[in-house]
Amino acid sequence: MDALVMNIPPRPPESISRRHLARIGTAAIGSVAAVGAAPPLATARPAAGPEHSDAGAIDLLRRMRVPPGPTSAGGPVWSALATGFAGVRTEDLPLGAVGGLGGTVVEVRDAEELSAALALDGPTVVLVHGTIVLPFGSMLEVGSRTSVLGVGRGAEIVGGGLRLLQVSDVVLRNITFRDSFIGGDWDGKSEENDNDGIRVDTSDHVWIDHCEFVRLGDGQVDIRKDSTHVTVSWSILRDHNKTLGVGWTDNVLTTLTLHHLWFSNTHQRNGSIDNTALCHVYNCLLDGSSSYGMASRGAAQLLVEHSVFASVRNPIGVSDPESRVAQNGNLRDGTWGSWEDTGVDVDPADHYSYDLDPVEDVRSLLARHAGPHARGEWTARQIHVSQDGSGDVRSVHAAVGAASRSPHPVEVIVHPGVYREVVTIWPRLEGLVIRGASGDPADVVLSYDKPAQDWATVTVLTSGVTLSALTLEAALEDGRPAYPLRSIDDSLVLSDVVLLGGPHGISDPRS
Known part of the structure; x- marks a missing residue:
């Protein structure tokens, strides 16, 4: 040895x-x-x-x-x-x-x-x-x-x-x-x-x-x-x-x-x-x-x-x-x-x-x-997000990350709260579902404050994604254009989704 x-x-x-x-x-x-x-x-x-x-x-x-x-x-x-x-x-x-x-x-x-x-x-x-x-x-x-x-x-x-x-x-x-x-302190401030x-x-x-x-x-x-x-x-x-x-x-x-x-x-x-x-x-x-x-x-x-x-x-x-x-x-x-x-x-x-x-x-x-010896990441078919720690994770971003490494489809269920964070749905996440737990879009708000030239609050880089019972907000207050949501094509399914602070931008930020 x-x-x-x-x-x-x-x-x-x-x-x-x-x-x-x-x-x-x-x-x-x-x-x-x-x-x-x-x-x-x-x-x-x-x-x-x-x-x-x-x-x-x-x-x-x-x-x-x-x-x-x-x-x-x-x-x-x-x-x-x-x-x-x-x-x-x-x-x-x-x-x-x-x-x-x-x-x-x-x-x-x-x-x-x-x-x-x-x-x-x-x-x-x-x-x-x-x-x-x-x-x-x-x-x-x-x-x-x-x-x-x-x-x-x-x-x-x-x-x-x-x-x-x-x-x-x-x-x-x-x-x-x-x-x-x-939960909610995306910037660590x-x-x-x-x-x-x-x-x-x-x-x-x-x-x-x-x-x-x-x-x-x-x-x-x-x-x-x-x-x-x-x-x-x-x-x-x-x-x-x-x-x-x-x-x-x-x-x-x-x-x-x-x-x-x-x-x-x-x-x-x-x-x-x-x-x-x-x-x-x-x-x-x-x-x-x-x-x-x-x-x-x-x-x-x-x-x-x-x-x-x-x-x-x-x-x-x-x-x-x-x-x-x-x-x-x-x-x-x-x-x-x-x-x-x-x-x-x-x-x-x-x-x-x-x-x-x-x-x-x-x-x-x-x-x-890479990582510790014999590490493994087990992902359930449903990931619950709750800022108070009662769910699996405290941020939508973390839930999407776990889903991106999962060998099987995942549904992300978001419990009530204002989630100030940036979420990117990566190319390998075809068919991902993110939905608010209560069914009322007013209960779950994803919000961030960057202009359109930087990134949207939620960016979708794949097809066949479903967003349901959510409010997506671009909270920028200086008058510059901003996207609460941006997706690469129109295959995105929106059900009871409210957009605040800007439109749904349909374009590929990679081009």
């Missing part, structure tokens, strides 16, 4: 066209070291040979009860050691981020035990069993040299999240973070809803791996305030507005690797890469994003390789003249809007080695291996 996990033959990354990396050289490497505090070239993939490994890291995989066998081009799907920027080695961290490896091991099964374990001094490995429900909207502090690892199947943190503030060397793996969303799944502030060497983020408060993963050497890998981010944000600083220091991530039914920040010395994205899948996909902003450098963009508005964009993005071997299917490729000034291969999976394999690879 040790040889399987650790003995990976070195191979240089697939080359990138020199026109994308025209300014790479001694000066460019020096500039990254200056602004990003990057150490010399190091191998982020676990190096070949036991003399470069740590048996304790392999033993932790056994204790997590995760499979040792599956592999990708870069090695084991469940790597023993951190990959990407989190795996870059330093004098203090000769194996990169290892968290609490070698320290106290604590097993926890409830919020009180988790809180106590995270408060321990010294290196700590926290093994999470089953569902841990936090006080709603709360975030627990994680200290330096800490690992929080789910054991087997079904480890999850519900109702809150984890916060890393000015810490170093943290590993978070095999955990689902879910359901801190407050209420005081009680300013929480994230994971928030990383001014920290370094952080590895988030094989996690799942769904229906959370403000952001799902926020990487902020000059954090460096961060990797988010093999994780799922779904059914959310603001997904993965980077920045909250005027400095350009952050170094970040995003690889083998699956974004599903999201709106924006997939991710939003702001003030980042280098963000390296590879082998990711964006499947249904209604505002924008990946954006380079604030003088950021963003490299996107061998990733798939399906039904994504503005899949790859640049927000200002100082920012850069380069592409290598990406695929798009049913996307519309920006698809930028300006070239970048930096190269991740100057910091770590990596291998790219073929882009045509990305979707199937992530379907099999």
Whole structure:
């Protein structure tokens, strides 16, 4: 088993066209070291040979009860050691981020035990069993040299999240973070809803791996305030507005690797890469994003390789003249809007080695291996939406996301309330039914306030959908045209549907 996990033959990354990396050289490497505090070239993939490994890291995989066998081009799907920027080695961290490896091991099964374990001094490995429900909207502090690892199947943190503030060397793996969303607060602006799944502030060497983020408060993963050497890998981010944000600083220091991530039914920040010395994205899948996909902003450098963009508005964009993005071997299917490729000034291969999976394999690879071990998403034939938590989910957007991944037809039943949110019915949702539970359209209002040039409150990108007993509202008040409803054709069935603030636009926003 040790040889399987650790003995990976070195191979240089697939080359990138020199026109994308025209300014790479001694000066460019020096500039990254200056602004990003990057150490010399190091191998982020676990190096070949036991003399470069740590048996304790392999033993932790056994204790997590995760499979040792599956592999990708870069090695084991469940790597023993951190990959990407989190795996870059330093004098203090000769194996990169290892968290609490070698320290106290604590097993926890409830919020009180988790809180106590995270408060321990010294290196700590926290093994999470089953569902841990936090006080709603709360975030627990994680200290330096800490690992929080789910054991087997079904480890999850519900109702809150984890916060890393000015810490170093943290590993978070095999955990689902879910359901801190407050019904009706789509933008995450209420005081009680300013929480994230994971928030990383001014920290370094952080590895988030094989996690799942769904229906959370403000952001799902926020990487902020000059954090460096961060990797988010093999994780799922779904059914959310603001997904993965980077920045909250005027400095350009952050170094970040995003690889083998699956974004599903999201709106924006997939991710939003702001003030980042280098963000390296590879082998990711964006499947249904209604505002924008990946954006380079604030003088950021963003490299996107061998990733798939399906039904994504503005899949790859640049927000200002100082920012850069380069592409290598990406695929798009049913996307519309920006698809930028300006070239970048930096190269991740100057910091770590990596291998790219073929882009045509990305979707199937992530379907099999992304997220926590043995995760599954069971969807009933009826999904009930209620803002008070008495239904299956608290937003129509989340219900539509679940339906989009279901192998069978789904009816979404919406209970009374004003749902301020954006809903997109994706191309694979032919025949979807969304209906108000009471039968009175006045009882269920879906409302949002964007102009027609941006998006409608409800956008239908497929045929044969039925909407019943609903009020759809474009709540824009500045006089600009707005759509409460937009569909690609006239096959949409409307029964007892009231439109406020604008007409039903029949046109394909992708054209």
